[in-house]
Structures are given as structure tokens and as C-alpha cells.
Amino acid sequence: MGGQIQGGPPPMGGQIQGGPSPMGGRMHGGPPPMGGQMHGGPPPIGGQMGSGPPLMGGHGGPPQMSGPMLGSSPGYQQGPPSNNGYPQHPDVYPNNTGMGYQPAGQGYPPGPGPQQPIHPGLQSQPARRLDPDEMPSPIQVMKDDQRNRSGVFVTNQKGLVPPLVTTNFITQDQGNSSPRFIRSTMYNVPATIDMMKQTAVPFGLVVSPLARPAEKEFPPPIVQMGELGPVRCNRCKAYMCPFMQFMDGGRRFHCLFCKAATEVPAEYFQHLDHTGQRVDRYERPELVLGTYEFIATKDYCRNNTFPQPPAVVFLLDVSYNNVKSGMVHLLCSHIKDIIKLLPRDEGADKSTMKVGFITYNNTVHFYNIKGVLAQPQMMVVGDVQDMFMPLLEGFLCDPVESEAVIDSLMEQIPAMFADTRETETILAPAIQAGLEALKASNCAGKLLVFHSSLPIAEAPGKLKNRDDRKLLGTEKEKTVLVPQVNTYNNLGQECVGAGVGVDLFMFNNSYIDLATIGQVARLTGGEVYKYTYFQADLDGDRLISDIKRNVSRPIAFDAIMRVRTSTGVRATDFYGHFFMSNTTDMELGTIDCDKGVALEIKHDDKLTEEDGVYVQVALLYTSCGGQRRLRVINLGLKTCSQMADLYRSCDLDTVVNFFSKQENLVNRCAQMLACYRKNCASPSSAGQLILPECMKLLPLYINCVLKSDAVSGGSDMTIDDRWFAMQAITIMDVPSSVVYFYPRLIPLHDIDVDSNEIPSPIRCSSEKLRDDGVYLLENGIYLFLWIGLNVGMEWVQNVFGVHSAAQIDIDRTELLEIDNPLSMRIRDLIEDIRIQRHRSMRLTLVRQRDKLELVFKHFLVEDRGLDGSVSYVDFLCHMHKEIRGLLS
Numbered sequence: 001m002g003g004q005i006q007g008g009p010p011p012m013g014g015q016i017q018g019g020p021s022p023m024g025g026r027m028h029g030g031p032p033p034m035g036g037q038m039h040g041g042p043p044p045i046g047g048q049m050g051s052g053p054p055l056m057g058g059h060g061g062p063p064q065m066s067g068p069m070l071g072s073s074p075g076y077q078q079g080p081p082s083n084n085g086y087p088q089h090p091d092v093y094p095n096n097t098g099m100g101y102q103p104a105g106q107g108y109p110p111g112p113g114p115q116q117p118i119h120p121g122l123q124s125q126p127a128r129r130l131d132p133d134e135m136p137s138p139i140q141v142m143k144d145d146q147r148n149r150s151g152v153f154v155t156n157q158k159g160l161v162p163p164l165v166t167t168n169f170i171t172q173d174q175g176n177s178s179p180r181f182i183r184s185t186m187y188n189v190p191a192t193i194d195m196m197k198q199t200a201v202p203f204g205l206v207v208s209p210l211a212r213p214a215e216k217e218f219p220p221p222i223v224q225m226g227e228l229g230p231v232r233c234n235r236c237k238a239y240m241c242p243f244m245q246f247m248d249g250g251r252r253f254h255c256l257f258c259k260a261a262t263e264v265p266a267e268y269f270q271h272l273d274h275t276g277q278r279v280d281r282y283e284r285p286e287l288v289l290g291t292y293e294f295i296a297t298k299d300y301c302r303n304n305t306f307p308q309p310p311a312v313v314f315l316l317d318v319s320y321n322n323v324k325s326g327m328v329h330l331l332c333s334h335i336k337d338i339i340k341l342l343p344r345d346e347g348a349d350k351s352t353m354k355v356g357f358i359t360y361n362n363t364v365h366f367y368n369i370k371g372v373l374a375q376p377q378m379m380v381v382g383d384v385q386d387m388f389m390p391l392l393e394g395f396l397c398d399p400v401e402s403e404a405v406i407d408s409l410m411e412q413i414p415a416m417f418a419d420t421r422e423t424e425t426i427l428a429p430a431i432q433a434g435l436e437a438l439k440a441s442n443c444a445g446k447l448l449v450f451h452s453s454l455p456i457a458e459a460p461g462k463l464k465n466r467d468d469r470k471l472l473g474t475e476k477e478k479t480v481l482v483p484q485v486n487t488y489n490n491l492g493q494e495c496v497g498a499g500v501g502v503d504l505f506m507f508n509n510s511y512i513d514l515a516t517i518g519q520v521a522r523l524t525g526g527e528v529y530k531y532t533y534f535q536a537d538l539d540g541d542r543l544i545s546d547i548k549r550n551v552s553r554p555i556a557f558d559a560i561m562r563v564r565t566s567t568g569v570r571a572t573d574f575y576g577h578f579f580m581s582n583t584t585d586m587e588l589g590t591i592d593c594d595k596g597v598a599l600e601i602k603h604d605d606k607l608t609e610e611d612g613v614y615v616q617v618a619l620l621y622t623s624c625g626g627q628r629r630l631r632v633i634n635l636g637l638k639t640c641s642q643m644a645d646l647y648r649s650c651d652l653d654t655v656v657n658f659f660s661k662q663e664n665l666v667n668r669c670a671q672m673l674a675c676y677r678k679n680c681a682s683p684s685s686a687g688q689l690i691l692p693e694c695m696k697l698l699p700l701y702i703n704c705v706l707k708s709d710a711v712s713g714g715s716d717m718t719i720d721d722r723w724f725a726m727q728a729i730t731i732m733d734v735p736s737s738v739v740y741f742y743p744r745l746i747p748l749h750d751i752d753v754d755s756n757e758i759p760s761p762i763r764c765s766s767e768k769l770r771d772d773g774v775y776l777l778e779n780g781i782y783l784f785l786w787i788g789l790n791v792g793m794e795w796v797q798n799v800f801g802v803h804s805a806a807q808i809d810i811d812r813t814e815l816l817e818i819d820n821p822l823s824m825r826i827r828d829l830i831e832d833i834r835i836q837r838h839r840s841m842r843l844t845l846v847r848q849r850d851k852l853e854l855v856f857k858h859f860l861v862e863d864r865g866l867d868g869s870v871s872y873v874d875f876l877c878h879m880h881k882e883i884r885g886l887l888s
Contacts, residue, residue, distance in 0.1 A: 005698050009379025068280045108185040130873050132862060133766060136696040138742055139763055142166045149573055153179070155290055158612050158636030159187045161649050161694075165735040168218050175242040176288035177633045180211040182617060182850055183734055185658055188640045188649040189569070189613045193603040198679075200671035201650060203569070204658035205600045208733040209561065209619045209631055210554050210593045219346065220291040223284070228267050228288075229297035230630060235260035238564050239294070240286045241634045242455065243614050246272055256614050257566045290635065296628040302499070308443040309352040309626035310499075310557040311396045313434045314450070318417040319361040320550075321452040324438040326536025327507055327543075328417065331450060334544050338558070338837060339399040339406070341552035345625030352625050353445075354396040354405075356437055359413060360430040362457040366437070367409055368389040370394035371401040376409040384429040384459040396441050409586075425640040428461025428487050430522060431502060437493055439510060444499030444558035446526070446551070446590050452507045455517070461487040467511035470724055473714030480719050481726070484514040492523030496579045499622065501590025502526045505543070507534040514723040519579055523579045525559070525588035525595070527731060529839070530724050538813050545840035555592040556621035556631075560585050563599060566614040567609040573600040577731050591619070594838040596733035598658050601854035603721065613637040643681045647692040656701045657737040660710070660729050669702045686887075689880040704741040704861045704876040714867060728781065736780050736838065743779035743859050749788075749795060751829070753821040758832060765862040765872075771848065774799075777859055778833055783841035784856050789848045798822040810845040810852070 007277040032879065129481045142164060149163035154429045155176035162179035163169045171178035185204045194202065213219050225231070231240040236258035250272045252261045261381040278287060285292040298304045314335070322328050342351040359365045363384065368377040368391055377392045389395070399406065427449075434447040454463055467483060471477045484491060495502055505510055514528060521528050529546055531539050559579070562585050563571040571584075575598035578586040607613065617633040640646055659665055673691060681690040691698070703713060710725035732740060744761045749772065751759055762775075763766045769775060772790040778785070786794075787805050798820050800808045814825050834841055846856045854866060864871040870878065 008240065010196060028874050033639045040135045054133050063638045078731065095488055099611055125776050131208050132767065132873050135872060135876060136700065138697050139699065139761060141697060157639030159649065161187045161651060165653055165738055173289045173291060175288060175290055176637050180205050181209060181291055181633050182214065182635050183651055183654040184635065184637060185655045188645045188651050188748065189607065191607045191609060191621045191639045191641045196603055198648055199675045200668055201646060201657055202655065204598055205267065205601065205615065206654050206657050206734050207617050208554055208596045209617060209633060210591060212554065212593045214727040220293050221292045222286045222295060223286055224295045225295065227768065228265060228296040231265060231268050233258060233260060234262040236564060238616050239618060239632045241616060241632060242288055243634060243636065246276065250278060257564055257616065259567060291633050291779055294630040296620065296630050301406055301628050307622045307626050307628055310439065310622060310624060311354040311356060311438060311443050311445040312551065313356040313358060313437060313445065313447050315358045315447055316435050317425055317431050317451045318359045318420065319422045319452055320420055321509060322507060323417055323420055325507060325534045327450065327534055329414040330540045332413050335410050336407060338547055338551055341548055343552055343555060343624040345623050345627060348625055355397045355399050357409060358430060360435055361420065362424055362427060364428055364430050366391055366395060368394035368395050369402045369408050369409060370406045371405060373405050376405050384426055387429045387432040387436060395437050424457040425455055426457045427451060427455035427461040428491055429459050431491055435498060438499050438500055446501040446503060448503050450505045454512050455873060463513050463516055465511055467719060469715045469719055472719065481515050481520055483724055484513065485516060488517050488519040489523060492520040493579055495520065495524045496587050496589050499589055500524060505529045507531050509533055509719065510718055512720055513722045516865060518723060518727060522577045522727060525577050525590045527577065528724060533882060539842065542840040542842050553594065555590055555624060556619065557590055559588040559591055559619055559621035561588065561617065561619045564616045565601060568605040568615055569601050569603050571599045572602045572875055575730060595731045599659055604807060607639045609639050609641055612639055647676050647680055648694065650694050652695055652697060653734050653738050655706065656741060657732060657734050660705050660709065660737060664704050665705060666882065670879055670886055673879065674883040674886040677883060686884055689876065699876050699879045701741060703872055707861060707865055708741060709871045712869065740781065742861060743777050746776045748774045748776055748826060750793060751825060753825045758829065763862055766860050767859060777856065778841060779859060780837045781839060781841065784844050784846050786846045789846065799826055804848055808845065808847060810847050810850065812845060813842050
């Protein structure tokens with residue numbers, strides 16, 4: 001893929017415009033110099049900004065930040081250490097903390113009301129360590145939002161800021177799409193390019209076009225327009241939506257995206273009422289709802305013919321590692337249950353999807369599973385250089401009609417390869433085989449590939465072992481985080497071209513080069529699952545649960561996604577798993593309810609305040625029942641000429657999801673806050689850090705992103721783990737990114753056994769852990785149960801069946817099933833948490849002061865990291881320093 005492609009470059013190629021930007025590299029050396037000049041550099045406010053008391057008296061800055069995350073940047077001076085070992089600001093006043101974290105106005109909606117320093121009484125006390133509890137708390141912000149914004153969220157106006165993703169709310173779609181499908185970083189867009197530049201707040205959207213509606217929410221209705229097909233604007237091709245305005249008695253409509261007028265087709269004509277609205281609008285979803293689907297006509301199909309129902313092909317690596325770990329036997333014994341879960345269209349009584357099976361080691365084996373056969377037939381393709389499809393029919397079959405043959409095949413595969421000594425595997429030819437099989441049947445679909453080791457057999461896609469984890473965290477890390485050959489990128493593009501997505505399930509015991517083979521998943525809209533050191537008895541449940549969720553969830557095939565915006569702005573950069581052959585269309589072999597796509601919108605002209613900004617996302621796809629459809633997602637935003645209006649209407653969770661796919665974050669964050677301080681906050685001493693209400697958690701979350709494995713994973717992790725974390729972030733929707741960057745830490749020692757609510761989480765800091773406590777920590781990928789050494793005997797007895805914490809067998813990955821209310825409540829809670837996440841999380845037990853505690857503590861994101869990464873408090877001080885640098 002040359003540099004010009006905009007849409008899913010290798011995960012770290014700097015020059016390409018679209019995918020996650022190089023996430024390592026520059027950031028490790030600490031933020032670049034942030035001189036006074038910021039885009040047009042604000043002049044110093046009222047005299048010497050730098051002369052007030054600093055943020056924190058006795059110690060002015062973070063501890064020596066030489067860890068992998070923040071080197072001391074050139075603009076940051078460290079004075080001599082004070083008595084408590086912290087460096088001092090050069091301009092410290094010895095006996096004055098001057099600590100003044102101030103939120104801008106309290107309550108909802110945040111207003112620019114009077115701003116009081118939080119600690120007016122502290123001004124004259126002797127210097128002291130800042131109290132982390134007095135820093136803005138995510139737990140408190142989530143609780144407040146749940147209290148103020150739960151219930152019904154009605155989308156009847158443009159620019160309404162939705163509740164947080166952590167809040168329980170029900171969307172009532174009245175013309176703007178539900179925030180489950182689309183969220184914006186801002187709901188009031190600056191009218192000028194200059195204001196956009198100055199505030200530095202990104203204008204980004206995170207779209208999850210197939211997100212599942214919450215309980216009591218309606219799925220998007222399906223509109224059948226017959227032969228006419230969807231009505232569209234003649235000029236910009238936007239689809240009919242509530243933003244279109246009818247005129248001339250209903251004979252023409254005015255498009256709010258491009259301002260052109262279009263004749264209404266005769267079959268679609270309807271009279272207008274006295275308010276200028278069509279009299280049939282409440283019978284037509286596309287005139288009143290933010291999200292709906294059209295059934296597409298042949299013009300929207302490949303070769304102008306309606307598609308076949310898609311298929312799922314299982315590709316099973318049957319080499320020594322997968323057989324020995326028990327994986328082959330396990331998967332074959334569960335296939336029967338898995339294929340019963342294939343999805344079906346709404347209203348259909350059964351799934352029409354077909355299935356096929358391929359096994360491979362250093363050759364590829366196809367199976368004929370036609371229902372009329374007494375036994376499955378195996379066909380081996382030995383020439384892996386030139387893969388072809390040896391079967392004319394009987395490869396893809398209906399799982400019900402072929403049930404007996406598939407059952408028989410699943411008994412034969414483990415027996416056939418039980419004594420294999422084959423360790424050198426291929427991979428690319430097997431994926432090619434799956435693709436050829438789908439192409440021969442003329443249908444879209446997806447390949448589930450179960451693979452064990454670096455493909456080193458003589459065949460296309462053969463790889464060298466280039467494992468050198470010492471490079472991680474250095475300037476050279478890019479060399480091992482981009483593909484070593486193009487085979488898998490080309491294969492990915494070929495798959496997308498045929499409407500095929502690829503999901504990789506990896507069972508590696510050593511380096512497998514995800515950075516290279518993962519490209520085939522990345523470019524097709526797929527994803528990677530990883531089970532390093534897999535053992536069927538320990539990890540089997542997790543694997544089967546992941547496959548079942550993968551196969552059964554709502555999914556679209558052979559999709560193209562296009563984002564249209566009103567004049568003055570346009571979508572420029574795209575982040576996620578897809579392929580782009582031009583600058584506007586994202587092509588996806590598959591996309592499902594768990595994936596998010598992020599995009600950046602830039603101004604190309606100035607906007608007027610009365611107009612607003614309108615966005616329409618259209619996803620053209622084939623449903624699992626083989627119907628060609630268009631899902632349309634509409635969102636209207638306000639525009640503003642006052643900065644305060646922008647800072648009042650940002651969605652921080654979406655900002656952080658968007659930022660996690662970028663680089664140079666410290667700069668960006670400081671600039672956003674400095675601009676607020678300069679233009680929106682009431683004047684106050686430089687010693688006070690003033691944060692806008694809706695962004696008061698920005699420093700915390702940015703620090704969490706910087707500390708995450710994807711951004712600053714160094715040589716303490718493997719190259720595959722690092723790439724895995726990077727791809728996981730690239731496709732995260734907003735609910736996933738919130739908990740990934742700031743994990744949930746839930747106390748269990750005083751849990752109410754009669755309730756079925758998840759207990760309130762606490763702040764992610766070791767200062768919150770009690771020796772006699774038990775805590776669950778989860779971030780959507782990892783799940784830990786931390787047990788204090790002094791936890792009560794009765795609690796340990798009820799849940800673990802032993803007398804003290806010291807006797808607990810911490811190698812277990814599931815809790816014992818003990819028949820008492822506490823044991824049942826804890827097991828149900830863990831199950832509830834797992835159900836909320838896209839992947840099945842393996843439970844890891846951690847006893848206080850055991851070796852594993854170091855791994856657990858890595859996720860206590862408010863604390864100073866063992867790798868030298870800074871704590872929340874210290875990062876806040878660092879941000880304050882950067883902001884003052886920008887303002888002076």
C-alpha cells in the first residue's frame with residue numbers, strides 16, 4: 001500500500017494519512033518544546049503571568065520524569081530538590097501552596113459563573129503534598145451525570161450534548177441519531193478556522209454504525225422504497241433525511257448539506273401542511289428519525305445483481321502446537337453449538353448463512369460437507385504457490401441440512417491429526433483458499449482463522465523471525481511495528497474487494513509477528529484475538545465464549561461507508577479497520593456492533609452561526625440474510641462564535657477516544673486548556689490551574705492514554721502484545737475506550753448479597769486498597785481479583801473455600817462454585833461484567849504482595865508507574881507548567 005492511501009495504513013506509518021498515527025516514537029522523549037508561541041501565540045495576560053505562586057508550593061513539578069513517557073521537556077526547568085525529594089519550580093514561594101484547581105462553574109449545564117479557588121483557606125499554610133482526593137474525580141463526574149442525565153434523552157434539537165456513555169439512559173430518536181451510533185467531540189462547532197486553531201479542541205466523530213440499541217430503545221426501522229430506491233439530493237447525493245426542507249408546495253426539496261434544490265420524484269410527492277411540513281411525515285421514518293435503513297435497489301449491488309446470503313468459513317491450523325494445546329479438539333467439539341448461533345435478519349425464523357471448513361499445516365485441506373454424503377470428503381491442495389478451489393460444490397453448506405456430515409467431520413479432524421509432528425506452518429495460502437472458496441460461490445462472508453505460529457514454511461507469506469523487543473520504547477520501534485512483507489496487506493485488499501472480512505484467533509507460544517499478519521484483519525474490518533500460551537483446560541471457556549459472541553453478533557458484510565457534511569467542513573482523516581482506495585469511501589469486508597470508526601473533520605471555510613453543521617453517515621452493506629441495505633445516520637450540531645460555548649459542549653469521552661488514535665497529546669491538551677484559561681476564565685492568579693467543567697478530567701485521561709500499553713509499552717512487553725494493544729484501541733467504540741483507559745475498580749468485601757447492582761467503583765489508586773479488602777479491576781481486556789492479606793476469614797471461606805488469603809490457590813482462572821449467597825453473588829457479578837464487554841476476560845487472582853501484584857498495579861492509573869510514568873497529581877502539575885509556558 002503506497003503512502004497515498006488514506007484509510008488504514010500500517011498501524012504506525014507516519015506518512016500515511018489515515019490509520020492510527022505513529023503511536024510510539026516521538027512521544028517517548030517527552031513533549032516537544034512548547035515555547036510561548038501557540039498558533040498565533042496569545043500575548044501575556046495582565047503583566048507577568050509567571051510571577052504568581054505556582055500550582056503547588058513546596059514541590060513544583062513531577063518527579064524526575066525520565067521514564068518512557070515524559071522526559072523533561074526543554075521548556076521545563078527543574079530546580080534543586082526540596083526536602084521531600086521533589087524538584088522545585090524555579091519560582092517557588094516557600095510557604096505558599098497557592099493550589100487553586102478550579103472547575104469553571106459547577107452544575108449542569110456548566111456556565112461561566114463565578115469561579116472560586118477550591119481551597120481558599122490554604123493560601124497561607126506551609127507547603128504540603130497535594131492531596132490526590134482533591135483532584136477532579138472521574139468517579140464523581142460519572143455519579144453526577146448518572147444523577148442528572150439518566151432517563152430519556154430526546155434528540156429533537158441540534159447540538160444537544162448526550163449523557164456520558166457510563167450513564168443509563170434511553171434515547172428517543174426525534175431527528176438526530178442516537179449517541180450509541182455516533183458521538184461528536186463537540187456539539188457546538190467554532191464558526192472560524194482561526195477559532196478552531198486557537199482552541200485546539202479536535203473536531204472528531206466516533207461512529208459505531210451497527211451498535212446495539214439499549215433495552216427499550218427501538219432498532220432503526222427499515223424503509224422499502226420499491227423500484228424508486230432512496231430519494232437523494234441531485235448535487236451531493238445525500239439521502240433523504242429530516243434535514244431536507246420541502247418547498248414549492250412539496251415539488252422540490254432544499255438540501256441542508258450542499259444548499260442545492262432537487263425535484264421530488266412523482267412517486268414520492270406529498271402535499272405540505274400550513275407549517276411547510278409534509279403531511280405524511282410521521283409515516284416516513286426518513287423524514288422524522290436520525291437513524292433508519294433503506295432497502296437498496298440493484299444499482300447499489302455488485303454487477304447490478306442482488307447478493308447471495310453471506311457465509312462463514314472456519315480455517316483451522318492443525319499443526320503440532322494447536323493439536324498439543326488441546327485447541328483443535330476443543331474447537332471441533334463445540335462447532336455444533338457455535339454454528340447454531342449464526343445471525344439472522346429481523347423477522348426471519350432461521351439464519352440463511354452457510355458454513356465451510358478448511359484445515360491447513362504446510363498444505364491446505366478442503367472438505368466437501370454436502371448433506372447427501374454419508375461421510376465428508378477431504379481434498380488436499382499441495383501446491384501452495386498457486387492456490388485454487390478444488391471443489392465445484394459441497395464446500396459451503398447449510399449447517400442444518402449438513403448437520404450429520406459436519407458432526408462426523410468434527411470427530412474425524414482431531415483423530416486425523418492427533419499424531420502430527422508438523423511444526424512448520426503456512427498462513428497466507430490458507431487465507432487465500434478461504435477467499436477463493438467464497439469467490440467461487442459468489443458470496444461475501446468472513447473467515448475465522450485459528451492460527452498458532454510464525455508462518456515459516458516455504459510458501460507465499462513466509463516470514464522471518466525479527467523479534468527484538470529491546471527496540472520498543474526507542475526511536476527504532478517503528479521498524480518492528482510495521483509489516484516486514486506486503487503479502488498480508490495485498491491479501492487484505494483482495495479480501496475487501498470480494499466483500500470478505502478476516503478475524504484472526506492467535507494461539508502463539510512465541511513471536512508470531514502480528515504487525516505483519518494482522519494487516520489482513522485490519523484492512524478487512526476484522527479483528528485479532530490473542531491467547532498466548534493457550535491451554536484448553538484453562539482458556540477453553542474464554543475462547544469458546546469469544547467465538548460464540550463473534551459469530552452471533554449483529555454484523556454487516558461487503559460494506560462501504562461514506563461521511564457527508566454540510567458546506568464549510570469536511571471529513572479528512574479516518575481511523576479504524578477498513579481499506580480506502582480513494583479519499584472518501586471506507587471499504588469494509590465486515591463491520592459489527594462492537595467496532596467504532598473515528599474520523600476528523602476540518603474546516604475549509606467559515607461557518608455562520610444560524611446554519612449549524614450537519615453530518616450524514618451512510619453505510620451500504622449486505623445483511624446476514626443477503627439483503628442489500630443502506631443505513632443512514634444523521635447528526636446536527638450548532639455553531640458558535642464564542643469560545644465559552646465550545647468549551648461548554650464537548651464530550652470528553654469522545655475527545656479521549658479520538659486522541660488515543662493520535663500523537664503529540666501533551667501539547668494538544670495544554671493548548672486546549674491554555675486557550676480556555678486565556679479567553680474564558682475570569683482573571684485569577686497564575687498559581688491556579690483552571691479547567692473547564694466538561695474537561696476537568698482531560699489531564700487525568702491524557703495521562704492514562706500516555707501510560708497505556710498501546711502508546712508507551714516498552715521492552716517489558718512483547719512486540720506482539722504491543723501491536724495487539726494498538727489495534728484494539730484503533731477499533732474501540734467510546735464505551736470500550738472509557739473503561740480501557742480508566743479501569744473500573746470495584747470493592748467486593750462489603751458487597752450487598754441481596755442487591756444485583758454492580759457496586760460503585762472507586763478511584764484507581766493503591767491508596768484506596770485496604771489490607772482487609774477484596775477488589776475487582778477490569779478494563780474490557782483484563783480482569784483481576786485482588787485479595788488483601790487480612791481479608792476476613794468468613795469471606796475467604798465463603799468465596800474460596802479456604803481459611804485465609806495465604807491458602808488461596810491463585811492459579812485458578814475461575815472461582816469455585818460454593819453454595820452460599822456470597823459466593824453466588826460474586827460469581828454472578830463477574831459474569832455480569834463479562835457480558836458488558838466485547839471479549840471474554842480471563843479472571844486473574846492477585847494476592848497482596850505476590851509477584852503478580854506488579855502487573856495489577858500497572859492498571860492503577862492514578863499512581864506513579866513502576867516504569868517511571870508519572871502519577872495523576874504530578875501530571876496535573878506538569879500540565880499546569882506547560883499551560884503557564886504557553887500563556888507567558
